[in-house]
Amino acid sequence: MDGASSATPGPAAAGVAGAGVPVRVIVLGKQGAGKGTQAARLSERYGVPHISTGDAFRAAVRSGSALGVKAKTYMDAGELVPDDLVIGIVREYLSGEGTGGFVLDGFPRNVAQAQALSDMLAPEHLDAVVNLDVSTEEVLHRLAGRRVCQSCGATYNVVDNPPQVAGRCDVCGGVVAQRADDTEEAIRLRLEIYESATAPLIDWYAKQGLVATVDAAGPPDEVAERVLAAVEGARR
Secondary structure, three states: OOOOOEOOOOOOOOOOOOOOOOOEEEEEEOOOOOHHHHHHHHHHHHOOOEEEHHHHHHHHHHHOOHHHHHHHHHHHOOOOOOHHHHHHHHHHHHHHHOOOOEEEEOOOOOHHHHHHHHHHHOOOOOOEEEEEEOOHHHHHHHHHOEEEEOOOOOEEEOOOEOOOEOOEOOOOOOEEEOOOOOOHHHHHHHHHHHHHHHOHHHHHHHOOOOEEEEEOOOOHHHHHHHHHHHHHHHHO
């Protein structure tokens, strides 16, 4: 998934006034749109957790919870985790990590999950849904160069954001490698799944006046400025 935190938050995220503000933001976008990177920067900016489904799944598996054990059977088989399990794991995670605000990355993935999230949050509400807009050609370019830490999940790009030491994670020192599913054929398949299942979320949230579409092309710092402006605009 595209849900791991970027290893380098960058100037748009660090040391800015406003940390600790209890914002509730979802970051949507195609694989390779930069969701993990931008979610991590928003997390740093507002002082709230960056929560990805990958984080939630790993925490559930580590805890040995009933939901984690069930989810692991699907993950080990390379199958999609069913909605009811995903929702249950995220609910557990939010009740601990996300009670004071959050930036969600990788959840919800469809309208059913979005409705469940709305029920979880009531009477609280979302502040914004940031839709990172990027072309398929740009996604293919980015993911061809994407490398992921096998230990902590930090993401890099061999062209735009390489690790300081080749093959080693800046965060934990783990091995940085290309994902097996970052081939062009696999990427195009994931994009088709996104368009059929996740893209309708944009319409669902747009009807609630929550969507802020942001041009995700360009250097991460420039995109971060656009994302922050969109969130701040939504919160006014």
